[in-house]
């Protein structure tokens with residue numbers, strides 16, 4: 001169980017923990033079902049998870065991580081494990097036929113035959129019906145299907161009902177495509193916070209620095225949203241040109257839109273929580289310097305001289321209050337609070353920590 005109980009990309013919440021407990025229990029007892037459905041918001045991580053589960057099922061040590069079965073399964077080359085994914089956008093019947101042939105073959109390798117189906121909501125109806133027959137009447141005792149989806153609501157209910165369903169919560173993984181945009185956000189924040197603090201010192205100036213910073217951050221969030229929508233238009237026109245039947249085409253378009261909406265809100269929430277974290281780190285630094293901390297112990301030690309040059313008029317009680325406000329905003333991120341307003345308010349309060 002070494003592999004399965006030490007997955008670094010899962011959050012430590014109770015849903016994940018009970019999933020792991022249930023699944024490892026099945027492996028321990030040799031009581032593995034023939035069809036699973038894993039849902040979660042990141043297909044790459046769902047696939048890694050499915051391979052870890054597959055390795056744990058077939059490894060004599062229940063997922064040691066070191067034996068040839070574990071290593072080959074994790075790198076996707078163990079002959080008993082087949083990974084099926086949509087051709088282009090759509091999972092077609094030929095892929096399901098390939099899967100059926102694989103499942104019907106006699107295996108010469110130890111362990112069960114495991115088929116992992118990525119993006120299973122992208123099956124067209126012909127493929128789904130064919131898969132359904134296989135799920136209802138699996139070829140033998142040693143066949144296991146693991147379906148993966150980011151959109152469980154888009155799968156045929158008849159398919160879902162044949163599977164044991166587990167939903168997973170993943171940690172944010174750094175190497176995301178949004179990384180470059182996050183770096184820009186960090187740069188703007190660093191400059192913007194300094195401007196806000198300096199403008200407060202220069203009391204003759206009107207307070208525009210906080211407004212400037214809010215606008216810049218909102219602009220990045222909008223830019224990402226526009227890029228996702230532009231891609232979506234392209235994908236939709238491709239799907240419309242394909243020769244699938246109307247019903248399938250409408251379903252793909254709906255899935256695509258849903259996925260993109262989720263992508264935008266994920267970026268928005270991650271971006272905003274990154275912003276909140278950075279402001280909190282600044283506040284902690286200002287507080288620490290005020291209390292006589294040394295450079296090394298700061299979150300951003302490069303700001304030491306900037307902060308210590310300005311800490312004469314810092315109101316520590318206002319810093320504590322603002323840290324609480326930020327925490328509160330972070331907790332409500334997924335309830336679509338108006339982030340523009342929230343940011344504006346936080347930056348104004350930041351100005352006022354200098355009495």
Ligand SMILES: [Zn+2]
Pocket residue numbers: 059060061062063064065066067068069070071
């Ligand atoms: Zn092993």
